[in-house]
Amino acid sequence: MDTAATRNSQYSAFEPVLYLAFELSEAHWKLGLTIGVGQRPRERNIRSCDLVALRDEIQRAKKRFDLPASVMVVSCYEAGRDGFWLHRYLTQEGIENLVVDSSSIEVNRRQRRAKTDRMDVEKLLSQLIRYRSGDRKVWSVVHVPSVEDEDRRHLNRELSAAKKDRTRHSNRIKGLLVGQGIRLAIKDDFLDRLDAVRTWDGSPLPPGLQMRIRREYERMKLAGRQIKELEMERIEAIRHSEEPSVDMVRQLLQLKGIGLNSAWLYTMEFFSWRKFRNRKEVGALAGLTPTPHESGSRSRERGMSKAGNRHIRGMAVEIAWGWLRYQPDSELTLWYERRFGHGSSRMRRIGIVALARKLLVELWRYLETGEIPKGAVLKTRLI
Numbered sequence: 001m002d003t004a005a006t007r008n009s010q011y012s013a014f015e016p017v018l019y020l021a022f023e024l025s026e027a028h029w030k031l032g033l034t035i036g037v038g039q040r041p042r043e044r045n046i047r048s049c050d051l052v053a054l055r056d057e058i059q060r061a062k063k064r065f066d067l068p069a070s071v072m073v074v075s076c077y078e079a080g081r082d083g084f085w086l087h088r089y090l091t092q093e094g095i096e097n098l099v100v101d102s103s104s105i106e107v108n109r110r111q112r113r114a115k116t117d118r119m120d121v122e123k124l125l126s127q128l129i130r131y132r133s134g135d136r137k138v139w140s141v142v143h144v145p146s147v148e149d150e151d152r153r154h155l156n157r158e159l160s161a162a163k164k165d166r167t168r169h170s171n172r173i174k175g176l177l178v179g180q181g182i183r184l185a186i187k188d189d190f191l192d193r194l195d196a197v198r199t200w201d202g203s204p205l206p207p208g209l210q211m212r213i214r215r216e217y218e219r220m221k222l223a224g225r226q227i228k229e230l231e232m233e234r235i236e237a238i239r240h241s242e243e244p245s246v247d248m249v250r251q252l253l254q255l256k257g258i259g260l261n262s263a264w265l266y267t268m269e270f271f272s273w274r275k276f277r278n279r280k281e282v283g284a285l286a287g288l289t290p291t292p293h294e295s296g297s298r299s300r301e302r303g304m305s306k307a308g309n310r311h312i313r314g315m316a317v318e319i320a321w322g323w324l325r326y327q328p329d330s331e332l333t334l335w336y337e338r339r340f341g342h343g344s345s346r347m348r349r350i351g352i353v354a355l356a357r358k359l360l361v362e363l364w365r366y367l368e369t370g371e372i373p374k375g376a377v378l379k380t381r382l383i
Contacts, residue, residue, distance in 0.1 A: 017073075018061060024048070031043065076097065077099065078101075155230060160311075231260075255377075265311060283357045286308045286309060
């Protein structure tokens with residue numbers, strides 16, 4: 001009897017792959033190229049955003065490793081300030097690229113304080129090989145939005161930044177006045193009343209301070225005008241736009257407790273461009289999942305992971321409080337009252353995070369299937 005092992009050539013054939021890892025910085029990019037485990041990587045530095053030099057280095061690496069010109073190239077880089085333009089370029093060039101969540105990359109606890117570009121690129125290369133070999137849990141890969149989906153985020157983010165600017169200028173004005181022992185409400189006639197302000201000894205404000213306050217007030221008013229323009233642009237889109245993403249905004253606005261800010265944020269940052277497979281993915285992307293810590297007989301909870309979209313997470317908790325007020329008869333509100341309503345203020349704050357996660361899942365189901373959350377009430381008009 002012949003006991004020799006047989007092997008299917010379909011699975012034993014070697015397919016060469018050129019692995020490429022980027023360490024991106026302001027002035028230079030460090031490239032690491034290799035063909036697999038055990039092969040010392042070829043490391044090169046090029047100027048930042050020099051795509052011609054990048055193509056040349058890839059061609060030189062193919063010659064160095066004796067690879068055919070048509071060999072598959074697999075690359076990766078960490079998500080960060082450079083965004084997704086490089087991913088789109090690499091994809092267009094036929095390169096299979098991964099944008100990696102930086103916080104998900106494994107770190108050796110003995111060397112967690114050591115960091116160099118060379119160490120970073122070598123780590124990315126080794127983990128890229130592991131990921132390509134089937135170890136999908138080695139890190140988290142960022143879902144890259146399309147150019148159109150990414151562009152839709154700008155209105156809401158610009159509006160949020162303008163509101164923060166207005167608040168910062170207002171607080172600075174109040175701080176400068178308090179430094180002189182003066183409390184003055186910032187209203188439309190603020191500049192007229194500023195001339196009549198006197199310090200503790202009856203003297204007027206110093207001219208340098210007064211001019212600084214006036215300029216801060218002008219910046220605050222400019223931010224206010226920009227906020228009104230952006231809010232009008234958003235309202236016009238809701239009234240007249242025929243884009244599917246805006247239809248989602250209108251659908252969310254039908255629910256009491258969901259306003260313009262939350263409906264627009266939920267849609268443009270979360271629901272309109274992500275295809276969730278289950279409720280766990282919804283909670284995970286918002287960073288509203290628990291982080292258990294178990295060792296032997298000891299078990300404790302270390303709070304939310306906070307590994308998701310921070311814009312969504314903050315709004316989700318805020319809307320959860322509003323849901324209790326505007327949807328008192330909904331099933332989610334009744335669940336919260338039974339579970340946390342009679343507890344301490346700390347327990348109610350803990351419970352509101354659980355409610356925020358549940359509500360986010362219900363809103364996802366509402367947008368996917370049209371099924372209204374149980375017990376929820378709809379508005380009579382949107383805007």
